[in-house]
Each structure stands twice: as C-alpha cells, then as structure tokens.
Amino acid sequence: MKTIVTILLFTLTTALSAQTKYFTRNGTVTFFSSAPMEDITAENYNATSVLDAETGAMEFSILMKSFNFKKALMQEHFNENYVESDKFPKATFKGKVLNMDDIDLSKQGSYPAKVEGEMTIHGVTQKIAPEGTIVVKGEQVILESKFIVKPEDYKIEIPDVVREKIAKEIEVTVKTDLEPLKR
C-alpha cells in the first residue's frame, strides 16, 4: 500500500513539475553584421530551447550548420573558416532568468527579463548577461532578446582581407515561442 502511495505521489509530482517546463525546437536566432563593404544576415529557425518556469533556468542550443545565408560562399566561409562547424557543431547558452519571481506566466503581458549565463560558441565559453522580454500569450511564452557578440571573444579569427566586410560586433536576435512541455 505504502509503495502504491509513494508511486502515485511520485507520478503526481513529476506530472506537476513537467507543467512548469516550456519547450521549443523551432526557435529563431538571427545574426546581423554591418560593415562598410557589406551587410550580412544569417538565420536559424531550428533552435531548441527549454525554460523551467519554477527556477528560471534556461537553455538554448543551435547547430551552426543550420544558419542559412543568402550567398553560398558566405555560408561556406562561415562554417569552414570562421566558426569551424565540423569541429564545433553547436552553440549553446545555459543560464537563468534572474527576476523570474516578477514574471507571472499565468497572466497575459510583456515582462522585462534579466538573464545571466554562459554562452559557448566555437568551443569558447563566455559569461553574458543579455536583457530580454518575456511575453505571455495564452499558453505560449515568447522569449525575445537582442545582444552583441564579438567574434574575437570566442576566438573566431577574421582575416584582415575581409575585415571591411565583417563587423567587429555582431548583433544577435533571439525570438522563441515556447509551449508547455506536454508529457
């Protein structure tokens, strides 16, 4: 009898805690480089992301090769010469929404979010603290953020020849619609 109760309680708590997790596998991450010679945009529509509403813990993960460029040559240079996608296939962010207590996911609205965590690109991990917005829309939780990434911080070397074409500061935009993880 006791075991049955324990099992029941266990299932119940896992079921409840599962509801506090929000998930997506088609989040949007784009980056934009503005340089005197050229503007470059690349888009990734398959970011995987999880948010634990209870603790504010947040994770993002993308494959570098799912960034789509307009020009084939740029895509090739990005993967082969700059981020070395075969060696470092993923970019990840692991962090936390610091002001999760101020955000009511049961109430529709737009909330400013303070996020802190570690981002890994090109095998190099850096602490970042981007600001963002959490929009609650029905069951959906939308995360939006815009921040700057400096290639040199992640040991991404840009040769002098193309220095005029690639910005020193790359603007990254994140927009993901998370849905409750139903399990």
Place this chain on the structure above:
Amino acid sequence: MKKSILIILALALVTGAAVGYYMYNKPVETLESKDATAEISANALFSEFSEDETKAMETYGSKVLEVKGSLIETMENSDGSTTLILDGGDPIFGVKCRLDPSVIGEEIPAKGETVRLKGLCIGMNADVEMNQCIIL
C-alpha cells in the same frame, strides 16, 4: 597588333570580373540536382546518433541523405518555412527536417503518414537535424 592585345586583355579582365562577381553572389544551391549518398530510416538514423554521435557524424555529417519515417509533427517557422519531425523511436525527439523554402509547391503530408525526403544531415541537437530538405 598592339591594339588587338589590348582588346583581348580588356575582354579577359571583364570576363574575369564577371565570373568573380557571379561566384561571389551565387545563392545557396538547392539539393534538387544532388543525389543522396545513403538511404536510411528515421528510426535507424536517430538510434545511430543516440548511440554514438561522433561516429554517426563521421558517417552522415554534411551528407545528403534520403530519409524515410513516420511524420509526428509539423511546425511552421517564423519565416513561414516548414519543419517536420519524423519519428525516431524516442518519446520526445526524432529527426527534425527543415524543408527548403526555395523549393515551392510541395504538399505537406498529414501526421502519421510516411514521409520520404532528402536533405543535408547537419548533426544532433536533441533531435537529429536535416536542412534544405525536399519531399520525394
């Protein structure tokens, strides 16, 4: 004599510049004319990646694959493109295939149907990911 050399030189220069400009601006090619290097089921592909990601990457990474599997989810991405999830035998994750938006007129199968597609296998990110996919 001198004049003709000059003309030839000028022509070569213009052609060179044109070819260079064309190569530089060439858009990313679709996989329409590319043949798949291997045929595999979504289930087998997912288990190979789950068992040994490094080995699976060596075999399938950056290769054009023909994958067949049961469609478990269809998602519309923020740019209007479509991503399909094929059953990989795992309760949550599977083979995630983004259809190439420049290939138009494709009919999206219904959930539960078997889908056969070709695409570029780019690695594992919880799901096994395929890019530039075309439904066959």
